[in-house]
Amino acid sequence: MQIVLLQILLNKICNFTGMESAAINDILKRNQLSVTGSRKKILDIFLTNNGALAHHDIEEKTGEKFDRVTIYRTLQTFVEKGIIHTIPTADNSVLYALCKDECTTGYHHDNHVHFVCDNCNVTYCLDDVVTPEVKLPKTFKPKVIEVLVSGVCGNCG
Ligand SMILES: [Zn+2]
Ligand SMILES: [Zn+2]
Numbered sequence: 001m002q003i004v005l006l007q008i009l010l011n012k013i014c015n016f017t018g019m020e021s022a023a024i025n026d027i028l029k030r031n032q033l034s035v036t037g038s039r040k041k042i043l044d045i046f047l048t049n050n051g052a053l054a055h056h057d058i059e060e061k062t063g064e065k066f067d068r069v070t071i072y073r074t075l076q077t078f079v080e081k082g083i084i085h086t087i088p089t090a091d092n093s094v095l096y097a098l099c100k101d102e103c104t105t106g107y108h109h110d111n112h113v114h115f116v117c118d119n120c121n122v123t124y125c126l127d128d129v130v131t132p133e134v135k136l137p138k139t140f141k142p143k144v145i146e147v148l149v150s151g152v153c154g155n156c157g
């Protein structure tokens with residue numbers, strides 16, 4: 001009985017990681033990127049994480065396997081390819097989060113609101129909440145509209 005349960009559990013874990021690495025290879029292939037250790041690992045971190053990540057979060061999660069420059073370059077490549085997008089924060093640092101499928105090289109469509117939880121400090125992409133239009137004086141032309149809402153998230157409230 002116990003062995004059977006363990007086997008089911010193992011199968012579940014194997015299926016899960018199998019799907020994940022297939023997704024990772026698929027994303028890299030679709031973007032004409034060669035599969036490297038750092039790209040695989042960093043994509044895996046984004047796919048398994050709930051919420052946006054800072055450079056230092058990624059550094060921590062890779063377990064010092066890659067140096068700062070490698071992580072930085074990988075993140076830059078992913079941003080350029082439309083795989084991840086940046087989210088500005090109140091303290092002028094940058095967070096990164098996975099894009100939806102419609103982002104392409106050099107063109108992002110991430111017009112959603114971001115939410116930062118005061119309790120758990122997680123920043124979420126609210127993919128279904130479209131950035132509201134902002135009425136500006138006639139002579140002002142908007143380029144980027146970023147909406148960052150703070151409060152208590154669904155997991156904490
Ligand atoms: Zn994007
Ligand atoms: Zn929270």
Ligand SMILES: [Zn+2]
Nearest residue numbers: 097110125126
């Ligand atoms: Zn986002």
